[in-house]
Amino acid sequence: MGRYVVRRLVQMVPVFVGATLLIFLMVNVMGDPIAGLCGERRCDPATAARLRAEFGLDRPVWQQYLTYMGNVFTGDFGTAFNGQEVTELMATAFPVTLRLTLIAILFEIVVGVTLGVVTGLRRGRPVDTGVLLLTLVVISVPTFVTGLLLQLLLGVKWGWIRPSVSTEAPFAELILPGLVLASVSLAYVTRLTRTSIAENRRSDYVRTAIAKGLPRHRVVTRHLLRNSLIPVVTFIGADVGFLMGGAIVTERIFNIHGVGYQLYQGILRQNTQTVVGFVTVLVLVFLVANLVVDLLYAVLDPRIRYV
Amino acid sequence: MSEQHYESERVVAVTGVGGTVDLGADGTERPGKAPGGPGGPGGPGPRDRPRSLWSDAWRDLRRNPVFIVSGLVICFLVLISLWPSAIASGSPLACDLAKAQEGPRPGHPFGFDGQGCDVYTRTVHGARTSVTVGVLATLGVAVLGSVLGALAGFLGGVWDAVLSRITDVFFAIPVVLGGLVLLSVITSNTVWPVIGFIVLLGWPQISRIARGSVITVQQNDYVQAARALGASRTRLLLRHIAPNAVAPVIVVATIALGTYIALEATLSYLGVGLKPPSVSWGIDISAASPYVRNAPHALLWPSGALAVTVLAFIMLGDAVRDALDPKLR
Numbered sequence: 129m130g131r132y133v134v135r136r137l138v139q140m141v142p143v144f145v146g147a148t149l150l151i152f153l154m155v156n157v158m159g160d161p162i163a164g165l166c167g168e169r170r171c172d173p174a175t176a177a178r179l180r181a182e183f184g185l186d187r188p189v190w191q192q193y194l195t196y197m198g199n200v201f202t203g204d205f206g207t208a209f210n211g212q213e214v215t216e217l218m219a220t221a222f223p224v225t226l227r228l229t230l231i232a233i234l235f236e237i238v239v240g241v242t243l244g245v246v247t248g249l250r251r252g253r254p255v256d257t258g259v260l261l262l263t264l265v266v267i268s269v270p271t272f273v274t275g276l277l278l279q280l281l282l283g284v285k286w287g288w289i290r291p292s293v294s295t296e297a298p299f300a301e302l303i304l305p306g307l308v309l310a311s312v313s314l315a316y317v318t319r320l321t322r323t324s325i326a327e328n329r330r331s332d333y334v335r336t337a338i339a340k341g342l343p344r345h346r347v348v349t350r351h352l353l354r355n356s357l358i359p360v361v362t363f364i365g366a367d368v369g370f371l372m373g374g375a376i377v378t379e380r381i382f383n384i385h386g387v388g389y390q391l392y393q394g395i396l397r398q399n400t401q402t403v404v405g406f407v408t409v410l411v412l413v414f415l416v417a418n419l420v421v422d423l424l425y426a427v428l429d430p431r432i433r434y435v
Numbered sequence: 436m437s438e439q440h441y442e443s444e445r446v447v448a449v450t451g452v453g454g455t456v457d458l459g460a461d462g463t464e465r466p467g468k469a470p471g472g473p474g475g476p477g478g479p480g481p482r483d484r485p486r487s488l489w490s491d492a493w494r495d496l497r498r499n500p501v502f503i504v505s506g507l508v509i510c511f512l513v514l515i516s517l518w519p520s521a522i523a524s525g526s527p528l529a530c531d532l533a534k535a536q537e538g539p540r541p542g543h544p545f546g547f548d549g550q551g552c553d554v555y556t557r558t559v560h561g562a563r564t565s566v567t568v569g570v571l572a573t574l575g576v577a578v579l580g581s582v583l584g585a586l587a588g589f590l591g592g593v594w595d596a597v598l599s600r601i602t603d604v605f606f607a608i609p610v611v612l613g614g615l616v617l618l619s620v621i622t623s624n625t626v627w628p629v630i631g632f633i634v635l636l637g638w639p640q641i642s643r644i645a646r647g648s649v650i651t652v653q654q655n656d657y658v659q660a661a662r663a664l665g666a667s668r669t670r671l672l673l674r675h676i677a678p679n680a681v682a683p684v685i686v687v688a689t690i691a692l693g694t695y696i697a698l699e700a701t702l703s704y705l706g707v708g709l710k711p712p713s714v715s716w717g718i719d720i721s722a723a724s725p726y727v728r729n730a731p732h733a734l735l736w737p738s739g740a741l742a743v744t745v746l747a748f749i750m751l752g753d754a755v756r757d758a759l760d761p762k763l764r
Binding site: 142143146147155264267271273276280284370374381392395396410411 | 600603604607609611612615616619697700704705720724727731734735741745746749
């Protein structure tokens with residue numbers, strides 16, 4: 129196990145470097161970061177040159193990248209051009225997005241897995257068909273459309289919720305945005321669980337469990353579910369990174385001041401430090417989530433041994 | 436992340452192979468496939484002549500209501516994106532501010548949006564953008580992805596290792612985020628930057644699948660036999676491996692087409708995809724959202740059109756998947 133973790137960590141290094149370098153290059157293409165500093169006017173050449181030297185923008189890109197990564201590993205994500213520390217922005221933005229992601233994941237686990245089990249056990253019945261159709265529709269409608277429609281219905285027409293979320297973004301206000309963020313993945317989790325349950329239901333160990341007279345709920349929860357959840361866990365784990373990145377759209381619809389909001393502002397204002405910093409953290413989250421998923425395999429499936 | 440492995444069963448005609456049909460939207464299981472354990476031997480049905488995977492799949496598809504419905508919707512979409520004026524004669528850019536946010540009236544069945552443009556005309560004309568982006572991006576992704584993936588799987592060794600790492604790198608970047616960063620600088624008002632971006636971030640998905648598929652197919656006896664007979668590597672890849680490995684790529688590409696259309700609309704909604712005066716459902720939805728209280732129709736029609744389009748392509752992909760490989764879910 130220990131050796132496996134080390135090997136996986138070593139494998140993560142090139143991916144991390146590659147992904148951050150790619151983002152770094154993209155942001156560099158994004159445009160002249162100095163241009164945003166002089167407001168609407170163009171900077172005069174002397175000021176521009178001075179600012180360039182001050183921020184180290186006159187050096188080649190690879191040097192800038194190395195310096196930046198060196199700083200990141202000492203916890204210094206740089207300063208946004210308005211003088212605010214990027215880490216400060218992160219400290220306000222990440223908790224909000226984490227809450228949002230947490231709600232989304234909870235929806236996926238509770239609603240998605242339950243629906244998957246129910247339909248998987250009742251294949252071909254009306255419930256199954258209905259839920260399947262519903263998942264297909266949810267997958268097809270882009271998140272921003274789902275979000276806008278639910279906001280229109282629940283927030284504006286019926287007044288059940290506040291259409292936009294306050295700056296503090298407490299859990300209660302994030303329930304609908306969380307559902308919207310989860311929607312597509314929720315549908316995938318349902319379908320994945322359903323297929324998996326339906327497949328395993330015919331397996332020998334389930335027949336044995338039934339034959340030795342175990343009550344139905346025990347067969348389902350202990351024998352069937354545990355074995356069927358392995359692909360679902362992979363999906364949900366990989367989804368953590370996806371959700372945090374995909375939160376841009378949801379956060380924009382409900383005006384949530386989280387990671388997506390800061391990133392969007394950073395891109396609009398050509399604030400390279402903010403963008404690169406946030407994306408670097410997101411990439412790290414994604415990679416760690418995938419590692420955790422692989423390790424969880426061993427817990428769920430004792431047949432898997434890491435060497 | 437676990438890699439998907441595709442069974443190479445499709446090499447054999449799969450008349451009686453067990454496995455239930457997963458996605459008949461009507462919930463009925465289609466004829467021709469006995470329900471049974473996935474992968475369970477169903478026993479080959481009587482065969483008069485050898486059938487290929489493709490003729491089998493086509494036979495299945497023709498009987499599948501999901502395929503027929505989604506196929507008809509897609510045909511309609513393609514037709515109106517080729518000749519939008521056939522059913523909406525006005526110009527999508529002809530707007531009259533005096534009519535802003537007005538509801539439906541004769542001659543303008545969908546009403547007017549915030550700029551006083553006819554929502555019906557704009558919705559019809561928006562199909563072209565979506566279909567163009569979807570089709571071209573999918574073609575690009577499929578070609579680039581399957582060539583690189585097949586080479587990685589076929590050549591193995593260093594090529595494979597390097598390509599797999601590159602794939603991982605691209606997977607670690609959130610798509611919408613990458614789009615925001617890359618496309619925010621581009622001022623061009625055509626579909627090309629969006630297509631280019633989707634190809635750039637989309638190919639690893641296909642290349643992973645093509646790689647896995649090639650590796651599986653490579654182990655088959657007929658490939659070994661051809662190799663033993665002295666077939667060249669090019670011939671091996673092009674004549675024996677590629678035709679048998681292409682099915683999963685087609686399936687994933689068809690489903691991806693729908694998601695690319697959704698992605699274009701999402702990027703346009705965020706303001707970095709297409710920009711006005713281009714006509715795109717994403718732009719219209721974005722423009723309609725601030726005044727949705729007064730004129731919900733301006734939001735609902737393009738949203739509906741977008742949803743139906745994406746749904747049609749995803750359903751088509753599902754039907755094709757069921758037909759090409761009943762075991763592949």
